[in-house]
Amino acid sequence: MRKILVIGIGAGDPDHLTLQAVKAVKTADVFFILDKGQEKADLVELRHEILTRHAGDRPYRVVAARDPERDRRAPTPGYAPAVDDWRRRRADVCEGLIRDELGDGECGAFLVWGDPALYDSTLTILDDILARGAVSFGYDVVPGVSSVSALAARHRTGLNQVGRPVRITTGRRLAEEGFPEGAEDVVVMLDAHEGYLGLRDEDLDIHWGAYVGTPDEILIAGRLAEVADRIAAARAEARARKGWIMDTYLLRRRR
Template sequence: MRTIHVIGIGAGDPDQLTFQAVKAMRSTDVFFILDKGEAKADLTGLRRDMLDTHLADRAYRVVEARDPERDRSAGGAAYSPAVGDWRSARADIYERLIADELGEDETGAFLVWGDPALYDSTLAVLEEVRERSTVAFDHDVVPGISSVSTLVARHRTGLNRVGRPVQITTGRRLAEEGLPDGVDDVVVMLDAHQRFRAFAGQDVDIYWGAYIGTPDEILVSGPLAEAAPRIERLREQARERKGWIMDTYLLRRSPGER
């Protein structure tokens, strides 16, 4: 039976690899890496650096495939179908990689940024492949240190306050729903449009980070009204310099603003 490890590798810092992750990597014969194009080549480079560091004494193979493009213009009711189409296109690639590149008694692995259970499609895509019943495999999941955990650690703050809930959402949902009632600490991921700007007139602090856990890491914190212009400027400069950006932030509302 083919085996697949889905390995969380942290937010980018090689030191965030857990012993469990390294152990799973060292039991892997084939690593599957989806290439996201020249602009994000350094993401592939970081994965290869981790392999070079921890598997220097053993043989393994790396198989790369081009990640399918997603329709990022789709919004509203079209958003979920567009994501579904993109995941199915990924499933086609995963299915081919597992069937053609992995022997029946071998172990393959996908190295997933952060934690595979938090806003990542790998588990859902593998489940779609399993449901097709064209190639048999077993799989397990190694949790990783998420960008959320790394963000609050870098800012030396907690994720929530005493006895209070915390919500993790996306930029799109934040724009549609605003800050939720009864929740004063909101983590926002996948925000390409800086939706935090809508709350600059409220008593809200922001803890923001881009390229968290990598040498390019950028951190900003403070009252949102003061920090927002600086974040926008740094974000634009970083995107122009690198061609892409991944950022996460925590919005912390004063209880009196509810």
């Protein structure tokens, strides 16, 4: 039977790979890479660097395919259908890769940014492919260092306070709903809407990071009312320079 490994590769630093992930990389025959285009070519280059550093001196293949475009501007009523459509088209691509590029008895791998269990679609897509019944394979998951844990480490802070919960949400929900009622610590991911800008009247601290773990890393922390505009300016400059941005932040209610 074909086997697939879903390997979390961390937030951007090749040293984020766990020993388990390094061992997994050394066992795969084929590495599947979904190319997001020239604008995000450095994400592909990082994966090649990881293979050069960790795959060892053995034969392996790298097979790339273009990642389908997703409508990221869909309004909230159409957001779920837009994501479903994108996942279906992505499943079509991944199914073709497994069917055509992975032989019986071979092991293929997807190198997943961050941790496969946190705001990543790979596991859902593999289950969808199996449910179709046209391709058969087994798969295992190797956890990775998420951008959330990397952010906390770089800011030398915890995600939660003693005996208190932490909530993880998206920028879209933050922009629509505001700071969650009753929450004290909120991690925000996927914030293309810069939802923190609408919270400057709240008494909050922010720990913000972009490209965490990479040479382009940017870290800003402080009282939200005082640093929100600085973050927005740094974010705009970085996005204009690189063509894309991946950022995460922790909002904490001040006491």
